[in-house]
Amino acid sequence: MRYLFFPTRYVGRVTALTPQRLADWGIASLLLDADCTLKRYPEPLPEEDILRWLEQTRAAGISLALVSNGLGPRISRLAGELKLPFTARAIKPLPGGVRRAMRENNMDPKHTAMVGDQLFADIWAGNLAGIQTILVDPIHPEEEHWFTRLKRPPERLMKLPLKRDDLP
Numbered sequence: 001m002r003y004l005f006f007p008t009r010y011v012g013r014v015t016a017l018t019p020q021r022l023a024d025w026g027i028a029s030l031l032l033d034a035d036c037t038l039k040r041y042p043e044p045l046p047e048e049d050i051l052r053w054l055e056q057t058r059a060a061g062i063s064l065a066l067v068s069n070g071l072g073p074r075i076s077r078l079a080g081e082l083k084l085p086f087t088a089r090a091i092k093p094l095p096g097g098v099r100r101a102m103r104e105n106n107m108d109p110k111h112t113a114m115v116g117d118q119l120f121a122d123i124w125a126g127n128l129a130g131i132q133t134i135l136v137d138p139i140h141p142e143e144e145h146w147f148t149r150l151k152r153p154p155e156r157l158m159k160l161p162l163k164r165d166d167l168p
């Protein structure tokens with residue numbers, strides 16, 4: 001049960017995922033959720049430190065792709081700005097979008113992690129797809145869609161026993 005509901009790792013923000021740590025964890029590819037993971041829900045782009053992290057991670061040879069439940073036009077615009085391949089309408093927590101993204105981007109499931117802010121979407125989808133999962137704290141969750149906000153209280157409870165793997 002633990003392996004369906006809980007992430008393999010938990011960090012505060014994606015910027016804690018340095019190339020060295022990813023290598024230590026056996027991760028060569030990252031599937032990235034967009035809203036509240038890379039950027040605030042209503043904003044078109046990530047903040048400066050996350051843009052820099054994307055550049056540095058890519059430069060280190062880590063493969064990156066967006067996997068979002070968001071609709072095509074909005075996510076494709078973001079993916080274009082970030083120069084990343086993307087899967088929109090992924091219907092997480094179902095694992096189909098995660099599997100499709102790995103297939104389309106030649107990512108080895110043994111060395112791929114799904115990164116996202118929602119236990120009941122990103123982490124379940126990654127776990128169901130049989131890959132590593134990394135939970136991050138949501139960026140400004142109070143700005144989200146009402147349906148997503150409904151999931152936050154039970155999610156906060158489930159996060160209580162989790163310890164963050166943040167940098168010292």
Ligand SMILES: [Mg+2]
Binds near residue numbers: 035036117
């Ligand atoms: Mg999200």
